[in-house]
Amino acid sequence: MGNAVFAQQILEAVNQLPDEQCREVLDFAAFVARSNRVGKWHDLQNAQLSALTALWDNNEDEVWNHA
Numbered sequence: 001m002g003n004a005v006f007a008q009q010i011l012e013a014v015n016q017l018p019d020e021q022c023r024e025v026l027d028f029a030a031f032v033a034r035s036n037r038v039g040k041w042h043d044l045q046n047a048q049l050s051a052l053t054a055l056w057d058n059n060e061d062e063v064w065n066h067a
Contacts, residue, residue: 014022 010025014025017025
């Protein structure tokens with residue numbers, strides 16, 4: 001199912017709700033969108049960490065670990 005189909009189904013369901021519950025649905029959708037963005041950011045951070053570990057963890061730079 002594509003996003004357009006989901007959007008139509010959501011719209012039909014939300015149109016049957018009172019205003020207060022519509023706000024709750026909107027808040028939840030915003031929360032899910034934020035969570036998705038944060039998840040992608042953490043994936044990027046983890047990729048950077050694994051790529052740079054060899055650069056950071058070496059005997060030459062051991063002195064800086066306790067600075």
